Amino acid sequence: MKFPRWAIPAAAALTASGLVLSACGQEKAGGSPQNAAGAQAQAQPPAAPAVQPSVLEVASVTKLGKVVTDGKGLTLYRFDNDTARPPASTCAEACAKAWPPVQAGAGNTEVKGVDQSLVGKVKRPDGTWQVTLAGWPLYRFAKDKSPGDTEGQGVGGTWYAATPTGKKATPVKQTNRWKGWTVVKAEQDPKLGLILTDGKGMTLYRYDKDKSKPPTTNCFGSCKKAWPPATFEGWKHLKLEGVSKKVVNFIERKDDGKCQLTINGWPMYYYEKDKQPGDTTGQGVGGVWWATTPTGAKAAGTGSAAGTGTGTGTGTGTGDGGYGAGGGY
Incomplete structure (x- = not known):
């Protein structure tokens, strides 16, 4: 039996492309290398989102006066076991869960009321970057739930809220303005x-x-x-x-x-x-x-x-x- 001359190239083309038509004209399992590569790409996890630029602001809190906060108003802390010269973070693993580091984004840290020249970043042991103020790595405290909370102040005698200059916040001396009145x-x-x-x-x-x-x-x-x-x-x-x-x-x-x-x-x-x-x-x-x-x-x-x-x-x-x-x- 002879086939029309046009049928042979068409069949060859289908075979070369890796497609085999079933009786219903649908594509059977197995496809082109291009399709396999696409499926493999979809199976891979998506890339992690880029860290957004951090924000440092200044707020006045009861008993401590002016302290540095993040963009949500949560108090930021410094750790006595770290060093500022050179900047180095020593809080990792379990410590970092209780005291989450303030991550540094790709761009400059936004500041409101803080001197930009005091703000920098340091590479942590896990390879991420952490915001520093006057060389001191900055952290949040997991037990602070709302703006104005300062539950981390003085914890362990080593954790202190950071002032706008990077120093330790200390209790404001309470004075009775109306004493004698x-x-x-x-x-x-x-x-x-x-x-x-x-x-x-x-x-x-x-x-x-x-x-x-x-x-x-x-x-x-x-x-x-x-x-x-x-x-x-x-x-x-x-x-x-x-x-x-x-x-x-x-x-x-x-x-x-x-x-x-x-x-x-x-x-x-x-x-x-x-x-x-x-x-x-x-x-x-x-x-x-x-x-x-x-x-x-x-x-x-x-x-x-x-x-x-x-x-x-x-x-x-x-x-x-x-x-x-x-x-x-």
């Missing part, structure tokens, strides 16, 4: 509403056994120890926030001659069991002690006081060792 502020309490505090946030209280007209204190002796009077330092040293000056005045105490702050005539006190700003453990003690509103009224709420106390008079009062209704302690 009478400071009265209106603060929002989640349970009691708007109440009065001093400049440190400590709650101010009033006592039902006192009088507002005329302003009179009846808290002496053991009562005074449990409820220290809030002193008045004079009109020239008075600072008010959210409180009208019209309701502020003072009385001279009979026991020690000191001036005691009054609000709308009611003498003001602290409670010895309030240990930190925002505490209101004196609310409702003995049924006679109350946090004070900016107008001198009793703050709303029943308080958390429990127990019983008896007074020297005829009545009894409930409270955590407070004055009873009869006035006893």
Whole structure:
């Protein structure tokens, strides 16, 4: 049997290309070397993305002042076991998991508030590049979760937040700007509403056994120890926030001659069991002690006081060792 002359070259071409047609005219397994090479290329993992340029910024944080942060506001640290001259990182493996290095991108590190001439990079033992500041390699701390966190400060006596010049951040000396002043502020309490505090946030209280007209204190002796009077330092040293000056005045105490702050005539006190700003453990003690509103009224709420106390008079009062209704302690 003879084939047309055109059929032989076509069959040869199909064989040469490595294609064999089935009865359905579909390509069978096996293909050209070009197809095999393409499949092999697809099987290989994609190349790792390029490291983006790092960002160094400056932020002010509580207790430490100005520190260096990354572009997300997370605090950056330096490690005493590293060296700055020459720059060298000694934090690897488990250490690097707790203290992730700040990787240096291909371009220059972006800076905001940091001298660009202080910024460089150093090659780590694993071959990656790490940002340096004044020669010191920079790190994050895994336990810092939000901008402003400084959980890594002082860890192990070797880790410190970095300042904009690359030095160790040190605690800012806390100064009481209003020392010697009478400071009265209106603060929002989640349970009691708007109440009065001093400049440190400590709650101010009033006592039902006192009088507002005329302003009179009846808290002496053991009562005074449990409820220290809030002193008045004079009109020239008075600072008010959210409180009208019209309701502020003072009385001279009979026991020690000191001036005691009054609000709308009611003498003001602290409670010895309030240990930190925002505490209101004196609310409702003995049924006679109350946090004070900016107008001198009793703050709303029943308080958390429990127990019983008896007074020297005829009545009894409930409270955590407070004055009873009869006035006893």
